[in-house]
Amino acid sequence: MSLAPRLDLRQTQSLVMTPQLQQAIKLLALSNLEIEGFIAEELERNPLLQAGATDDVATPERPERPERDEPAADAAAGEAALDTDVTERFDDGPSESIATGSSGAGAGGPGADGELPDLDAFAAPAETLAEHLLAQAGAAIAGPDLFIARHLIDQIDEAGYLRAHLLEVADRLAVPLARVEAVLAQIQTLDPTGVGARDLAECLALQAKEADRHDPCMARLLDHLDLLARGELGRLKRICGVDDEDLADMIREVRGYDPKPGCRYGGEPVQAVVPDVFVTRTKAGWAVEVNAATLPRVLVDRRYHAELAHGSHDKASKAWLGDMLAGANWLVKALDQRQRTIVKVATEIVKQQEAFFLHGVAHLKPLTLARIADAIEMHESTVSRVTSNKYLGCARGLFELKYFFTSAIQAADGGDAVSAAAVKSALRALIAAEGTAVLSDDTLVEMLNAKGFDIARRTVAKYREAMGIGSSVQRRRAKALERA
Secondary structure (H helix, E strand, O other), X not given: OOOOOOOOOOOOOOOOOOHHHHHHHHHHHOOHHHHHHHHXXXXXXXXXXXXXXXXXXXXXXXXXXXXXXXXHHHHHHOOOOOOHHHHHHHHHOOOHHHHOOOOOOOOOOOOOOOOOOOHHHHOOOOOOHHHHHHHHHHHHOOOHHHXXXXXXXXXEOOOOEEOOOHHHHHHHHOOOHHHHHHHXXXXXXXXXXXXXXOOHHHHHHHHHHHOOOXXXXXXXXXXXXXXXXXXXXXXXXXXHOOOHHHHXXXXXXXXXXXXXXXXXXXXOOOOOOOOOEEEEEEOXXXXXXXXXXXXXXXXXXXXXXXXXXXXXXXXXXXXXXXXXXXXXXXXXXXXXXXXXHHHHHHHHHHHHOHHHHHHOHHHOOOOOHHHHHHHHOOOHHHHHHHOOOOEEEEOOEEEEHHHHOOOEEOEOOOOOOEEHHHHHHHHHHHHHOOOOOOOOHHHHHHHHHHOOEOOOHHHHHHHHHHOOOOOHHHHHHHHXXXXX
């Protein structure tokens, strides 16, 4: 074997992930609202991009309407043809009746331009719990105690509970423990009642004192909340020294208290889930369309590019302008490809789960990502990205696309397998209708087998716990408390 250096010529094949390809793959996993934010950043960065107006009215700055870039249409030609009704409606965006609930765009609105007013503009920022407490503390506490109060308020979580040890606070601030306890007692008198408690029992006790219901019997009940949770009413009666009627009255009182008094303040505003895809039933079949209301049109302004190119003479300016044009063309192409891919995947989901859209969750079939990928001739990872963080709106409600992929449960009669979601729906219905006769897991297994579901007891317990439903013992105790 020769050890001398030599030159070899080899030919190999490899897949190179260009930055644009990586970005296109990333766009697939984003929801429409996330895409909207991405587009906004690109519009600021690239002067050749412009958000197309939904009514096609030119903006004052650009009298001429920008022309749509042609590569997007070229990319679409390579896609497998979808149903004509679906693709035509997709290109124009959702129908007016779905997107806006009216037959004319902006017609009849109270605004000067026919648009409905933005109600969010009238909403004041929500006051946080800490701000609410600090405002009250500033009026009720003064001097060095106010500094201690502010430190304690910083340690109160969003539910209203103090998550700090008073001894550690006293050591950190170099003040006596008794003084920290006195300041905490003042904080516990602030609104909302129950704030500053260190555990649930103290939180409920503060509310009982505010309601003038904290007698020795109530105090003993709050000291034994574990017995109340387990439904051991006999022991509670003996400990509290009350009869059935008094115990029932105390339990009703405790149920009226707020275990998380701080949750009514602050926190991030709840974001409504917006569907990325609409599914409607038409005479010709199912129509699948992207929600264009949350996805602005992006256009390449070629006239503006021509103006800039006419005034660019140095090499650096021409190179920069070429990069901007290439980036704008790529974005339009990538967004168009993304929308077509989403529609393609959603259309196949509707095809595979048509029984669900017609008859409900009991008819949901087992479905995997691989099955959809094989049907539309795409990679399974692509289908996974498309169905991530995206929601489908239909006549039955709003569903995450991942909802339609469920594992299979073999039918007891040897027929077609059923989905786990259908089994959970049947299990929930049986428990909801059990009445006073609480059903054990073994009984539930027998009843599900009678319905054609071949399911084991451990699977029933797993599904029950996943749905947040207690065991038969827990449900029996809960019903006993309700009767009490």
